[in-house]
Amino acid sequence: MAEFWHGYVWPTIIVVAEILCVLVPLLLTIAYYTYAERKVLAFAQLRKGPNVVGPFGLLQPIADAIKMLWKETIIPSGANRVIFIAAPIVTVALALVAWAVIPFDQGMVISNINVGILYLFAISSLSVYGTIMAGWASNSRYAFLGALRSAAQMVSYEVSIGFVLVTVLLCAGSLNLTDIVMAQDHYWLGFIPGWFVIPLLPMAVVFFVSGLAETNRAPFDLAEGESELVAGFHVEYSAMTWLLFFMGEYGNMILVCAMTSILFLGGWLSPIPLEPFTWIPGPIWLIAKILFVMFLFLWVRATFPRFRYDQLMRLGWKVFLPLSLFWLVLTAGVLTAMGWVPSH
Amino acid sequence: MILPAIMFYLFSAVAIASGVMVVSARNPVHSVLFLILAFFNAAGLFVLMGAEFLAMILVIVYVGAVAVLFLFVVMMLDIDFAQLRTGAMKYLPVGLVVGLILLAELVLVFGSWAIAPQVASVVAAPLPAASGFSNTRALGDLLYTRYFFAFQVAGMILLVAMIGAIVLTLRHRAGVRRQVIAEQLARQRAETIAVVKVRVGAGIDAEAAE
Numbered sequence: 001m002a003e004f005w006h007g008y009v010w011p012t013i014i015v016v017a018e019i020l021c022v023l024v025p026l027l028l029t030i031a032y033y034t035y036a037e038r039k040v041l042a043f044a045q046l047r048k049g050p051n052v053v054g055p056f057g058l059l060q061p062i063a064d065a066i067k068m069l070w071k072e073t074i075i076p077s078g079a080n081r082v083i084f085i086a087a088p089i090v091t092v093a094l095a096l097v098a099w100a101v102i103p104f105d106q107g108m109v110i111s112n113i114n115v116g117i118l119y120l121f122a123i124s125s126l127s128v129y130g131t132i133m134a135g136w137a138s139n140s141r142y143a144f145l146g147a148l149r150s151a152a153q154m155v156s157y158e159v160s161i162g163f164v165l166v167t168v169l170l171c172a173g174s175l176n177l178t179d180i181v182m183a184q185d186h187y188w189l190g191f192i193p194g195w196f197v198i199p200l201l202p203m204a205v206v207f208f209v210s211g212l213a214e215t216n217r218a219p220f221d222l223a224e225g226e227s228e229l230v231a232g233f234h235v236e237y238s239a240m241t242w243l244l245f246f247m248g249e250y251g252n253m254i255l256v257c258a259m260t261s262i263l264f265l266g267g268w269l270s271p272i273p274l275e276p277f278t279w280i281p282g283p284i285w286l287i288a289k290i291l292f293v294m295f296l297f298l299w300v301r302a303t304f305p306r307f308r309y310d311q312l313m314r315l316g317w318k319v320f321l322p323l324s325l326f327w328l329v330l331t332a333g334v335l336t337a338m339g340w341v342p343s344h
Numbered sequence: 345m346i347l348p349a350i351m352f353y354l355f356s357a358v359a360i361a362s363g364v365m366v367v368s369a370r371n372p373v374h375s376v377l378f379l380i381l382a383f384f385n386a387a388g389l390f391v392l393m394g395a396e397f398l399a400m401i402l403v404i405v406y407v408g409a410v411a412v413l414f415l416f417v418v419m420m421l422d423i424d425f426a427q428l429r430t431g432a433m434k435y436l437p438v439g440l441v442v443g444l445i446l447l448a449e450l451v452l453v454f455g456s457w458a459i460a461p462q463v464a465s466v467v468a469a470p471l472p473a474a475s476g477f478s479n480t481r482a483l484g485d486l487l488y489t490r491y492f493f494a495f496q497v498a499g500m501i502l503l504v505a506m507i508g509a510i511v512l513t514l515r516h517r518a519g520v521r522r523q524v525i526a527e528q529l530a531r532q533r534a535e536t537i538a539v540v541k542v543r544v545g546a547g548i549d550a551e552a553a554e
Contacts, residue, residue, distance in 0.1 A: 008347070083377070114478045118400035125408030129380070132412070136373060136419050148416070155412055175397075247541060310523070 003262045018110045021101050025187035030250045031061035037298050044302035062280045070102040071243065078141060078171035083137035088237065088244035089096050091130030093250030100124040103178045105282035116177035117165055120259060124161075124214060127252055128154040131233050133215075134245070138236040147230025149222050149309065156316040163324035167331050168263050173342030181267035183342065191273065195266040202263040205329055206320050208296070213316065215249065219303035222309055226229055257293035258286075265289045359385035372418045380411045397480040435540055 042049025050057035135147020268282030390399035
């Protein structure tokens with residue numbers, strides 16, 4: 001009995017507690033990211049944004065969630081019921097499971113697997129299924145067109161994301177996310193942080209823009225281009241099912257921000273190697289970096305008009321793919337020529 | 345030890361069940377979705393065996409790219425279920441032959457395991473069991489040294505196939521106005537705008553005619 005307790009029950013309790021410690025703040029962040037988005041867009045457009053529910057409109061996400069819960073879930077009569085219901089579940093589940101490998105500090109990670117970055121890449125390449133299943137199961141032309149658009153778009157931009165990841169791997173010499181962060185734990189000339197964003201700046205930009213396209217965010221939000229497709233792949237969804245899509249989209253955005261922070265912005269490392277800054281615990285630095293990249297997402301949305309679809313494909317295949325391939329070969333060449341290849 | 349056993353039977357049961365559903369589902373889209381489920385469970389089995397790199401590559405390549413394209417094609421088909429089922433009987437002999445060949449091959453492989461278990465260790469396993477480093481590195485060491493030639497040849501074949509597909513489908517249509525972004529960006533003010541003084545009562549055409 002004691003063996004059963006220590007071998008199975010206690011580890012399960014610990015793992016569930018760890019998962020809750022990540023997921024509950026994550027879900028709250030998703031809720032308040034929608035609020036932040038409306039506020040940032042409002043300030044960018046000289047409006048006030050949500051300011052009625054609660055002080056500064058802070059209870060607006062809660063009110064929205066309650067409204068969504070009480071509404072009726074409508075399933076179109078021509079829809080394929082099982083896939084129609086499964087699509088939003090797949091979307092939100094994939095957006096949440098990826099957080100299992102995100103390290104918040106040295107050793108502060110739910111699952112420290114050897115191939116963490118491949119796991120993240122695999123999960124983010126799966127998120128296309130939620131969209132494509134929703135578009136097909138809705139049995140609606142707008143939804144189908146949106147799904148086709150987003151499937152082609154996500155597959156295209158994944159290629160350059162893959163090359164960017166390989167470039168980072170070359171510099172870090174490991175597929176483990178903790179090792180990737182620790183490979184950035186040095187300072188050039190004693191004060192410039194050794195984050196990968198500095199030697200790999202073009203790759204960081206490619207990764208960020210591809211991240212926008214991968215999460216179907218403005219200016220690449222053609223999957224739900226409301227001026228042409230009404231709402232794209234989720235036009236037939238309502239209430240809870242629609243809310244799940246929304247949560248999945250924002251969860252994926254936060255995930256891409258976390259990946260950018262870990263791969264290029266030094267994860268939980270302090271930007272300045274001096275006393276008062278090194279006292280601040282690592283998770284705070286990581287969260288600050290994630291919030292900064294999240295703000296960039298909103299800033300981009302407020303600034304740029306939507307791309308035309310052929311321009312989007314041109315950018316992905318004719319600009320980003322050759323650029324990232326070239327930079328990959330260049331990085332490998334420089335690392336080999338200078339003898340900087342990391343060895344483990 | 346009981347937990348890995350439970351997971352193994354779970355993954356393999358779901359993989360086999362979804363494999364059966366791939367061939368028996370009436371709707372092709374359901375077939376592809378079951379195929380994805382089968383891939384996923386195969387990846388789970390790889391993880392159980394400690395081959396985490398293969399598992400992730402399976403998910404990235406097959407589920408993330410190949411199956412998306414399958415789904416893409418199947419979703420665009422205009423499916424007539426009645427017609428689909430009349431065709432099934434016609435292809436039954438071919439299917440049976442393929443199945444029999446596969447069965448014979450499996451019997452050969454497992455039979456050789458049972459009869460001469462020492463043969464496998466002679467034919468395969470060119471590296472001593474990897475110790476001290478991850479299987480990602482072991483795989484890379486092997487693939488880029490001993491099997492470098494085969495690896496590159498496989499890559500070249502894929503490249504040739506890709507170029508062949510592009511050559512077969514590419515056609516240049518005459519009279520299509522394409523957007524050249526470099527040209528657009530290189531436009532200067534002088535070549536696009538002309539400031540004209542227009543006389544009152546005479547249009548801009550009259551001005552240009554003079």
